[in-house]
């Protein structure tokens with residue numbers, strides 16, 4: 001399921017009348033589009049094969065779900081499709097768009113009818129991958145499509161086999177076209193940190209919230225290519241974390257400079273925390289406890305949050321004088337701080353009583369009574 005701009009997960013809205021209609025053969029969308037078959041459903045809408053009763057031509061109609069965020073997404077898709085009108089769909093390997101109409105409050109986008117998406121096409125080959133002789137032209141078409149998008153300054157941002165359609169599976173070589181521009185955006189409008197795309201096909205820089213550009217589409221293209229050649233996705237995962245882990249295991253750590261110029265603001269550069277001891281000795285001269293200090297710091301700064309030391313354990317660490325009865329000290333410290341807070345509250349309550357007048361009296365009086373009670377216990 002792709003993420004919308006801002007990283008929002010698409011809401012699973014209940015089916016609306018228009019959406020339901022796209023599933024019922026014979027129902028009419030707009031005034032003259034007769035539903036013939038259900039073609040597919042994405043996060044944003046349902047696509048139906050319809051017959052234009054005026055021209056008798058078959059078309060694909062995408063009815064957007066009625067959630068306000070999704071309607072906004074539909075408007076963005078229309079905006080991008082308007083930009084793409086500058087391109088020749090045949091030459092650019094992108095779906096032909098024939099405008100939109102409203103059915104009630106729903107936005108219906110009209111597209112040329114295509115055959116099947118690449119996932120299904122790959123699935124029909126039992127997920128064993130396509131021969132190189134077939135991969136080559138498909139990859140060529142996709143590269144061509146992306147370069148056309150680049151020529152009008154559009155980043156596709158959600159390239160995956162589900163968004164690539166085969167025009168006619170019986171043709172040889174098959175032609176493919178890009179569909180679904182709901183998440184595409186002008187390269188100039190890319191917001192760093194905008195989390196868009198589908199987990200498993202997004203580039204590392206997108207997952208890391210760094211600025212992204214057409215190069216991110218290139219990453220997705222690479223993954224689509226691998227899937228064409230092998231029949232299976234290279235980094236399938238439902239969570240960014242898993243996908244990043246797969247990437248790092250396979251390709252190593254992504255470089256720092258993925259489109260983002262990091263500033264060196266460190267005063268000391270360590271390659272491991274153990275070197276802290278040397279740094280301290282250099283800056284301050286040798287002192288007792290430096291080694292214990294570093295050992296404590298290592299436990300505090302454990303990058304795995306589950307391994308990180310707790311507050312109580314910090315105070316029990318030998319860095320603090322191990323001979324003292326630390327546990328009692330801790331308890332005393334916590335208790336004292338709590339008592340101080342409680343005692344400090346009394347005068348504030350009394351002040352509020354004076355400031356806010358009689359309407360707030362009852363609650364404040366009750367609180368004051370409670371304070372008096374607890375403060376007395378502490379004072380005793």
Ligand SMILES: Nc1ncnc2c1ncn2[C@@H]1O[C@H](COP(=O)(O)OP(=O)(O)OP(=O)(O)O)[C@@H](O)[C@H]1O
Pocket residue numbers: 001002039040041042043044045046047060062095111112113114115116117162163165179180181182
């Ligand atoms: N022009 C078309 N011709 C035939 N089938 C189509 C066409 N456009 C879309 N479909 C089918 O409908 C499905 C959903 O379409 P689309 O990807 O545009 O919807 P979406 O809600 O934006 O999906 P996603 O959740 O992937 O963003 C496609 O995977 C495909 O199976």
